[in-house]
Amino acid sequence: MALTLRTLDHDELGPFQRMVDNAFLSDAREEFLERWRGLFEPERHHAVFDGDELIGGGGIQTRDLTLPGSGPQPVAAVTSVAVKPGHRRRGVLTRVMTAQLHGMHEGPQEAFAALWASEAGIYGRFGYGMASEFTRLSVPRGAAFRPGVSTGDVRVREVLADEAMLFMKEVYDRIRPGRTGWLSRSDANWLHQFADEERDRDGLTAYRYVLHPQGYAVYRVKHDWPERGPRNELHVRELVAETDEAFAALYRYLLDVDQVGELKFFTASDDPLVHLLADPRLALRMRSDSLWVRIVDVDRALPLRRYLSDVDTVLDVDDSFCPWNGGRWRLTVKGGEASVRRSDEAPDVAVDIQALGAAFLGGTRLSTLARGQLVRELTPGALNPLSHAFSGDREPHCPEVF
Structure with a gap:
């Protein structure tokens, strides 16, 4: 039977979510539906049907994402992309990706999309590039700070969720415009990210909730109490601080919690804790991919962010999946602001669309991507200035999976 694709109706959240649960080998839980309903935009969810059976699909959350220098900009936050077991390798995912990207181009809606990849080998063929990473950080309890680190003299205290949440939202929204990779959060997003029923805890x-006048931290504990005494794991969910001193004070509090053996945190790849410690080797770190970014329209996306230095370069873009991006574009940056227009001049740099997505948040150098054979310098000396212009002041980081 021929496959069909369409957007969903409000009353189809249940079948769609059951398909997603099935694809990710999870038990379907009807009680989760109301939580998902606040995030569900049926007109932005595409589903593929084999007859009457919903066999795959993917959705978009309409959100903002902070870009280098320019603050929050509209992003298509791609989510719940799945294909039901038994229906793979039938072109289902390709149909969903085509519908999403072509729809944004024809809208036009957002100029770029972002997602977390369940498997890192999937999305490169659709033009997504690995734009940011996170660090799995592990530090023993009580790890000392080096002399001279200031934590201030204000009190850090633990409070209940109701007291913490309003303060957390205010602090997050004040900081977010300056943190590349951070997403806007509606009330439904906050509810989803900090859901705390028994089934959300995975045994923790x-x-x-820990509050500082200029920040907050949220954590869980994984119990471990062997014969020689407690070795519990403290798992940080989020740590947000407006000042460097508040950042150090919150970390100091968490590192000194009694009955803990180890602090664990999926944090930013440039988390400065290692530079606060007297012994940096106590901080074990392992990096992994986080946000993958897809440039939907080159001429609309590249001017959304600011750039570190001026440059005037003709790019030869290769994009077989979204052919409207292919060809030569002149990127001109003056005073950090970019303009992009079609060009028939000789290209200076050849770039795969995946590389533009990877470099878009400023955390992946085009010069590094050239060594990975996604970028080629055609005019001698053109690549390094372009690579520098795309760099950001700090590493991008997305503190939530969506």
């Missing part, structure tokens, strides 16, 4: 405790 309920969330505990």
